[in-house]
Amino acid sequence: MEQIIESVMPYLIIIGTSAAVYIFLIFAIRLFGKKEFSQLSVFDIVFILLISNAVQNSMIAANFTFWGGVTSAVTLFAVNYIFKNIIYKIPKISEWIQGHPVMLIYDGKPLAENMSKAKVSLAELEEATREHGIKTIDNVDLAVLELDGTISIVAEDYTNLIRKRKRRYSNEV
Numbered sequence: 001m002e003q004i005i006e007s008v009m010p011y012l013i014i015i016g017t018s019a020a021v022y023i024f025l026i027f028a029i030r031l032f033g034k035k036e037f038s039q040l041s042v043f044d045i046v047f048i049l050l051i052s053n054a055v056q057n058s059m060i061a062a063n064f065t066f067w068g069g070v071t072s073a074v075t076l077f078a079v080n081y082i083f084k085n086i087i088y089k090i091p092k093i094s095e096w097i098q099g100h101p102v103m104l105i106y107d108g109k110p111l112a113e114n115m116s117k118a119k120v121s122l123a124e125l126e127e128a129t130r131e132h133g134i135k136t137i138d139n140v141d142l143a144v145l146e147l148d149g150t151i152s153i154v155a156e157d158y159t160n161l162i163r164k165r166k167r168r169y170s171n172e173v
Contacts, residue, residue, distance in 0.1 A: 011071050018075035021055045026083065026097065098147050105143035105153075118145045129153060 087094040102118045103111055104125055115125065128151040129140055142154040 010068070014068055014071045015075045018072045019079045022076055022079045022083075025051070025055070101147060102145045103142070104145055104151065105137060105140045107142075108138040108140055110137060120145060120151075125151070 087097060102114050104115055104118065104120060105111065110122060110125060115122070125143065126137060128143070129135075129137055132153045132155070134140055134153065134155050140153055140155050142152075144152045146152055
């Protein structure tokens with residue numbers, strides 16, 4: 001019996017640390033805001049790759065075997081599945097983790113307080129309107145920062161729904 005416990009223990013440690021790292025990253029992403037991961041710039045991709053590399057060793061401890069990696073991956077899939085179900089079934093938790101859409105423009109007027117909360121600059125908003133083929137913010141009936149980081153824009157008395165595009169950082173070259 002002791003041999004079984006000794007042979008299973010490394011995998012239980014991998015399961016525990018993988019789940020803990022997953023939960024930590026969810027809370028860290030929420031703490032730093034959805035902007036950090038919803039729009040993928042080159043910097044964001046590099047950041048995600050470095051995070052994954054940094055936490056990889058902590059998830060599998062000293063077990064660098066194939067089965068250690070598989071155990072960690074299966075744990076991450078399972079924890080992700082559980083979180084998705086919790087978010088689906090409990091809207092308050094979903095809103096806390098994912099946030100909610102934020103109105104940025106209403107009737108041609110930028111909503112400065114909402115823009116500040118969402119950390120969207122006027123330059124970014126103007127860029128989004130131009131990307132949607134609209135000359136000025138005055139012509140926008142409604143602009144909303146969606147949960148996935150896109151800005152949805154409705155113009156011309158709400159009958160001309162413009163497709164959403166990913167918001168980009170204004171400081172990208």
